[in-house]
Amino acid sequence: MTVPVLNVTNEDVQRTVTLEEGHFLDLKAINISPAKLSKAISAFANADGGELFIGVDEDKETGNTWRGFKVPENANGHLQIFEELFPLGGEFSYEFLRHPDPAKGLVLHVTVQKTREVKKASDGTPYIRRGAQSLPARTTESLDRLYRNKGITSFETELVNAPLSLVSNSETIISFMLAVVPVAEPLPWLEKQLLVRDSRPTVAALLLFSDEPQIPLPKRSAIKIYRYKTTDPEGARENLAFNPITIEGCLYDQIKQSVTKTAELIQEVKVLGADGLEPIQYPFETLHEIITNAVLHRDYGIADDVHVRIFDNRVEVESPGRLPAHVNERNILNERFARNGTIVRLINKFPDPPNKDVGEGLNTAFAAMKKLKLRDPVIRQTENSVVVDIRHQKLGTPEEIIMEHLAGNSEITNKQVRELTGIGSENKVKSIFYNLAKAHQIERVPGKGGGSAAWRKYTGETE
Template identity: 70%
Template sequence: MSIQVVRVEANDVAKILDLDEAHFSDLKSVDIAPGKLTKSIAALANADGGELYIGIDEVDKTKRLREWRGFPGVEEANGHVQAFDGLFPLGQDFSYEFLQAPDIALGLVLHVTIQKTRTVMRASDGKVYVRRGAQSIPYTLPEDLDRLSRNKGITSFESQTVQAPIDSVANSETIIGFMLAVTPSAEPLPWLTKQLLIHQGKPTVAALLLFSDEPQAALPKRSAIKIYRYKTAESQGTRESLAFDPITVEGCLYDQIRASVQRTSDIIEQVRVLGPQGLEPITYPHVTLHEIITNAVLHRDYGIADDVHVRVFDNRVEVESPGRLPAHITEMNILDERFARNGSIVRLINKFPDPPNKDVGEGLNTAFSAMKKLKLRDPIIRQADNSVIVEIRHQKLGTPEELIMEWLESHDEITNKRVRDLTGIGSENEVKRIFYRLAEAKQIERVPGKGGGSAAWRNYTGGVEPVDIPPVSDEGTGLF
């Protein structure tokens, strides 16, 4: 295998030496045995991918002092390359290159780029490792390995059988209504068996979720949707900010999705936020809520004993779906790549009249497009340890400068806190910089007599002395 040698500049060397050893990156010395390094590669492949640099010495861990000490030449790295290539062959998931510093005497650092793989990867000791933070955690318990297989899309909990009466799916109101509307010439039990929803006389998880009138009786704490209303814009809701007891939506998935979208919409209609024109209702496209909740229900990991959570805040809606992103799907490619964790559920719910997943595989793209049409910011997708959270924010697509000037069209003044509320910017100092830029452009001026914590800005009149622009540090709290 021929590996390319890439020359890097001094600033690139400095960046590599200063890298955080974290969830997506690891740095190792050339002295570490190849077998131990395969743990790092396997762990990154089994998690979300990342990069491994081999040829970096840790001089002082507490001060994060490191030195570039690579392989003297390509041949000296053959043992490592052969060990890696046998387990992690060069191709779509793994790529290798040598990095050469400006001072060639420093040697070659072997740079391994690892993608999130579709299969479970094992290190040279035969064990499975998963990257969590800066550690490669061994997975030895059957339940951990089973969860990893589900995360990879190799197995799905939907095909597991459940100790529940056959009549709960073969003689339910849901299946009878479905059969009359979709396959009027078929009988429920033979049809369910043909669809592999009945196995050895037991219904599968998919069968219960789709066709039982009350799947929660057989699948408690893992098949409902909970809706919360928090009267706050803080990052976390608390018991004190909870407007009412959480609403629990149960029933078959088809009914759950419809009911949850409607309940969430009803709650959102009651929310008012302060905007440029005063108190305004929060408006989200109905299709965005529908598609994101549908996606959370259909693609969650039903092997995790938790419900789907919909949280309505003053400035956003969060939809949390149990289970990490499956197979090769990441936060970066989720709008372009396709993978159904629960293939049977996705396929069969699409047979219902007016199915919730009309455009199979296009739901999130539809949600994003609807937000753009209302000139709202794109939803944010982030992955937690054992769930995926989609955040729909009530933030206009305009720049902070545009939002400030829009506010001042109908208000006498604006403060730093108000800008942060309007834009979602978390840093007081970042808002300061925006104020200063607008002041320098003679768009706004500081309100006379207001300083410190009460400082405010207004439209430019020319009657106030120009603001001296001081340097603004990223540190500190700032005064306005």
């Protein structure tokens, strides 16, 4: 393995030694064994990728110090095991960082991408990165979840001990067959599609063609819709407008009903606009595509439902399971990977399918937000799910948004700016107000101070 050597500055050295270990970063001393290092690389590859710096001594009291390899050859033991387990290429890259003081040596910098395959450490065990830890995946449950997260296996193919009549004689399969394959009988067609094996239906068969898949697949096949009357980061029981709504039925019906219901509830949310209180507007295409994506690409092996949470300033759609294979938050709009390939393929055969443009759903959602001049949805992962935040925030700088609001309204408050822009800090908004006032763009509304303070367009009357 030929590893390049890069000269770094003292600023680069300081930046490196002050890095904090976490989910995407690990610091190791040169005397750590290659076997232990392979666990960290395996963990990064099986999670979301990360970086490893070998040649940094950690000390919480005095601070970390740079103590690298004297010459590149001293790292051969590490590089040999890396080449065997994690060969140099698109997913793994290696480079030496040379300190400006040659006596301080070279730090080996390893960059790991999220891989398509499960990567094992030298002890034959795959590891998973969680926070600043590299945890072994040894139990059947943790291994199953890892292989599903990688897209190597899918819970949709699992067989279920349920009566065949649930999928071979349901109203859903009969209407589907009449519309799509009227010359075929349900059971032979289901067997041909590998949706029935050994006289048992698969998870995909029940989700697609059972009238009530929630009976054989409880707590993992419904959609729950919540309405929280708050803009707080998390909803609480006291903010619920009503008990959560549960949408059941086959996936095709679930998607249509949940999108329609979500759109209805959003129309009831009012925000202050140019003409007083106005209903929030989200593109229907955005809601449709993001909810469809959550239902079709979730991990059905996790006993949880899809959750749609409607707040005063945003909609959150949470889908069980992390992003599969090599897909991450940064490349999700450009990469394609179907965790549930059978479900994605067959639901597209339904009349007026929810996934019309297969693989383009999220791109459509983002484009629809731009048309309304709203900010892009935000995609984030939790430990066991993917959450998409669809925020009612206008594109533009905070200054532009303030002036645009004042073009149609007599005044604006700190709270309103935070709701319009998503800025969390009250002091930051105050600073923006002061800068606009200094530029003679706005001024305080006379007689309003403290908690009721407000600003209006500049008139010069208060000077």
